[in-house]
Amino acid sequence: MSKNITAKNLNVYYGDFLAVEGINVEIAKKSVTAFIGPSGCGKTTFLRTLNRMHEVLPGARVEGQLFLDDDDIYGPGVDPVTVRAMVGMVFQRPNPFPTMSIRENVLAGYKLNGARLSRSQADDVVEGALRGANLWNEVKDRLDKPGSGLSGGQQQRLCIARTVAVKPDVILMDEPCSALDPISTLAIEDLIAELKQEYTIVIVTHNMQQAARVSEKTAFFNIAGTGKPGKMIEYDDTSVIFNNPSNEQTERYVSGKFG
Numbered sequence: 574m575s576k577n578i579t580a581k582n583l584n585v586y587y588g589d590f591l592a593v594e595g596i597n598v599e600i601a602k603k604s605v606t607a608f609i610g611p612s613g614c615g616k617t618t619f620l621r622t623l624n625r626m627h628e629v630l631p632g633a634r635v636e637g638q639l640f641l642d643d644d645d646i647y648g649p650g651v652d653p654v655t656v657r658a659m660v661g662m663v664f665q666r667p668n669p670f671p672t673m674s675i676r677e678n679v680l681a682g683y684k685l686n687g688a689r690l691s692r693s694q695a696d697d698v699v700e701g702a703l704r705g706a707n708l709w710n711e712v713k714d715r716l717d718k719p720g721s722g723l724s725g726g727q728q729q730r731l732c733i734a735r736t737v738a739v740k741p742d743v744i745l746m747d748e749p750c751s752a753l754d755p756i757s758t759l760a761i762e763d764l765i766a767e768l769k770q771e772y773t774i775v776i777v778t779h780n781m782q783q784a785a786r787v788s789e790k791t792a793f794f795n796i797a798g799t800g801k802p803g804k805m806i807e808y809d810d811t812s813v814i815f816n817n818p819s820n821e822q823t824e825r826y827v828s829g830k831f832g
């Protein structure tokens with residue numbers, strides 16, 4: 574249910590523009606890895622290559638290899654839709670489907686995949702996913718009410734429930750708390766700590782305290798200047814990145830001297 578991620582010599586383009594260059598990284602299963610770095614250094618771009626979301630933009634492409642365990646997700650004949658079922662994504666703004674009920678939102682992935690569930694199977698999926706997202710107790714009496722009627726923090730947990738419902742191997746989170754208040758943020762951080770027991774989690778965050786709180790490993794990205802590609806400068810245990818980084822750029826960034 575959880576897979577290792579390995580990138581080998583990965584370059585990421587928007588048309589002719591090389592946005593991210595030369596990524597080599599191994600991310601262990603059942604762990605949380607944070608991507609940090611200044612704006613525009615390619616964190617989101619690289620994150621979106623991990624489930625082949627990048628290529629939905631016209632002209633966007635990837636060079637190199639990206640493995641989930643031993644399978645290259647960019648290998649010949651691999652269906653991006655299958656990859657996206659294995660690698661779920663949670664976005665910056667909670668985005669439940671506004672016309673769907675809470676229950677329908679949780680089941681949306683099954684519907685998209687064309688799976689047919691009996692009523693009792695669907696009930697089990699809904700309860701399991703909402704429990705997994707620490708939302709069950711708050712919504713169990715209003716499953717048929719619209720998902721858009723929940724608070725922002727609850728909506729984000731609903732989006733996490735929708736993601737875990739289809740049992741992915743990896744969960745990608747792109748600044749999942751940036752639109753949330755501090756209490757909801759802590760609820761999501763607690764949830765991340767629980768989810769890592771089952772999933773490989775990669776999170777982009779601008780909040781360095783958050784990276785320090787939730788992740789075991791941190792990757793620092795940087796960019797040499799406008800128009801230059803973003804690079805992964807240093808990747809290590811989170812405690813090393815924040816307390817004793819080996820690269821001077823990392824040290825300057827985590828100590829607040831730039832960015």
Ligand SMILES: Nc1ncnc2c1ncn2[C@@H]1O[C@H](COP(=O)(O)OP(=O)(O)OP(=O)(O)O)[C@@H](O)[C@H]1O
Nearest residue numbers: 587592610611612613614615616617618619630803
């Ligand atoms: N759709 C796009 N088309 C062309 N270039 C893009 C597109 N999206 C991003 N870029 C460029 O790719 C580079 C990396 O952007 P990206 O959004 O990945 O950075 P980031 O580190 O996630 O930034 P932020 O922290 O501000 O979200 C930037 O130069 C950006 O302008």
